[in-house]
Amino acid sequence: MKVLKLFLTVIFILLFNMSPLVPIVHASGIIKIGSFLALTGPASFLGDPELKTLKMYIDQINSQGGVLGKKLELVYYDTAGHAKSAKDIVKRLIQKDRVDVIIGGSTSGTSLAVIDIVQARKIPFISLAGSIKIVQPVKKWVFKTPHTDRMAAAKIFEDMKKRHITRIALITGNGGFDKSGRAQCLDLAPRYGIKIVADESYGNADTDMTTQLTKIRATDAQAILNFGFGKAPAIVAKNVKQLGIRLPLYESHGVASKKFIALAGDAAEGIRLPAAALLVADKLPDSDPQKKVLLGYRNMYEAKYGPVSTFGGHAYDALFITVGAIRRAGCLDKAKIRDEIEKTKGFVGTGGIFNMSPEDHLGLGLDAFKMLEIRNGTWELI
C-alpha cells in the first residue's frame, strides 16, 4: 500500500500546488489578449497556424516596445472545437484572466456559442471563423476577419456568369462548413440568374461519390459546384474525371491548399475556386497594395514554421486590427477599443483591405477573393 499512499500524495500535491482559488492580480503595464482556439481535434488545422501567428507577432510587437508602452500578453486555451468548452473558456478569460480583448474561435460553432457572453460582458471580440451568422445581424461587440461563405458563393457565381453558365449542379458534404455554404448558394443563385438543377449531398467520411455524380450527369447542368472541405472534394474531383464528366468543376475556398492538389492529382486540373490572395502572393502585380503584406507574412511564417495557410492570416489580421485600435484609443477602455475597431479603415491585411463600419463588422469586399484555376499542379489567377 506504500505505492498507493505515494500516488495519492503526488496527486494531492499536484492539485493543491496550483492553488486555483487565489485570484490573479491584474498586472498593470500589460495588455492581455485572450484567445480560445481549436488546437486539438478535427479542427486543429485551423487553430494551430492561428496560434503560431499570434505568438510570433506578439513577440515581434513586444520586442519593438509593445503597444502604448505596454507589453502584450497572450492568454490562450484549447477548445478542441467544442462549443461548450468555448463558453467556459471565454468566461474564464473574462472573469479570471481579465483580458482586455478576445481574438479567437477557430470554428463557426465555437464563435457563435460565445457571442451572448461577450455581448453581456461588453468585451471586444474578433472571431476567426467563416460563418456569416457571426456578424450578420451586426452585434455590437463582435467582429470577424475571415471571408464568409456567402462571399465565396458570390465570387463563384460571378465567374459562372462571365462564362454564360446558367444551370448548375450543387454537391455538398454534411459538415457545418458545407451546410452553411449550401444555404448561401441556394439563397444567392437566383440573383445571378443561375438555376440549381441538382442538389446532392454526401457524408464527409464517404470514399465514393459516383452515385451522386451519376445523377448529376443525367441532368442538363452546365457546371458542377462542390462546396466542401477536407478530403471529400478531392474524391469528388477524381470521381468526376473517372466518370468522364466534361463539365467545368468549381470548388469552394475550403480546398485552397496544396494538400487538395496533392490528393486530387490530375483530376485537379482545370478546377476553379475562389481563394484569399495569400496563396498567389508572388503572382500578384506589384501595384497590388496587398502584395507587400502578404509576402511579409508568408516569409516570416515560413522561416519559422513551414508552409503558410490562409487561416493563420486571419489571426494576423485580427491581431493588427486590435493593435491599431488600441493605439488609436490610447487607453485600455474596452468601449473605446471597440469603437476604434469599428472605425478601422483601409487596413491592408492578408485577407484583403478592411473597411469596417457600424453596419459591417467584417469590412471586406468581394474583391478580397481571387478567382483561381488549377493548372499544372499550381494556382493561376484568372
Place this chain on the structure above:
Amino acid sequence: MRLAGFYLFAALVALLPVVFPDNYYVTVVGVTAFFNIMLAVGLNLLMGYAGQISLGHAAFFGIGAYVSAVTTVRYGWNPWVAMAAGLVLVWLIANLIARPILRLKGHYLAMATLGFGIIIHIVLVQADAFTGGPDGLSGIPGLVLFGWHVDSDLRWYVVAGAVMLLYVWLSLNIIDSREGRALRAVHGSEVAASTLGIDISGTKVRVFVLSALMASLTGSLFAHQQAFVSPDSFSFFFSIELVTMVVLGGLASTFGAVFGAVILTFLPEFLVVFEDFQMLIYGAILMLIMIFLPRGLFVTMADRIGPMFAGYFRQGIRET
C-alpha cells in the same frame, strides 16, 4: 445517520458560493460540474447498480436539450412546458428501446447503446431545419422561476446545485429501497434474482427509463443555462466521458459518481497551466488512477480514509 455524507456534501455545495461568490471555479466550472454530476449519478444507477452498460447516455441528454431549445426558440414555448415535453419524449423513446436493448448483454449491449447514441447525434446534425445543424441553435431563453429570472452564473449555481442535490438524494434513497436491492441483485446474478421473485426485465427497464429521464431534465437545464446548443455537446465522446466519470469515481457508489464527475470537470481546468502537455498529463493521471485504484478513486479512498474517522462517518459513506 444514513445520509450523513449527503448532508456534509450539501453543506459544502451551499457554503462555497457564500465564501467565493464571484470565483470562476465556483460559479462557472461549478455549474458545469453540477450538470456532469447529475448525468453521472443517473448513469451510475444504470451502470453501477444494475450493471447495464450504456455508451449512448449523451443521446438522452441531447434529446432533452434539443427539445427545450427547438420548442422555445422556434415555436416560443414556455421553457417549463418544453422541459416537460422533453421528458415525455424521452420517456417514450426510452420505454420503446429499453426492452429490446436490455435483452442484450456485455459487448452487444454496449454496441446497441453506442449505435443509439450515434443515431441521435446524426439526427441532430442532419435535421438542420429544426436543430440548426452543426452550427447549433442560439438564443435559448433563460428560466423564470416564480418571477425570479435565472440569469447570472450565481443564480444558475443555485438552481443547478439544488437539482443536483435532489438527484444525489434520490439516488441514495433508491439504492436503499426495495427497488435498489432488486437492482443490486440483478447485477449480482440474474438467475439468483429471479428465483427470489424479482422481475428482471421490469427492473432493468425501470432503471433505464429513470436514468434517461434524469439525463433529459439535465439536458433541458443545460440548454437554458448555455443559451446555445450544438450537436458536439452530445456526441459519442461525451457518452464515453460520462462512463469514465462513473468508473473513475468507483462503480456502484453515488458519491463515487459525484467524485468522478467533479474530478473530470476540474482536472482539465487545473492542467491548462501545462499548456502543450495538458492532454498528456490528463491521460497519464486517468491511466494511473485506473491502474493503481481499479475500484475507483472514491471507493478506494473511502475504504482507506474511512477507518481514520469515527465509526458513524464510516457507516455514512459505506452505505452509499
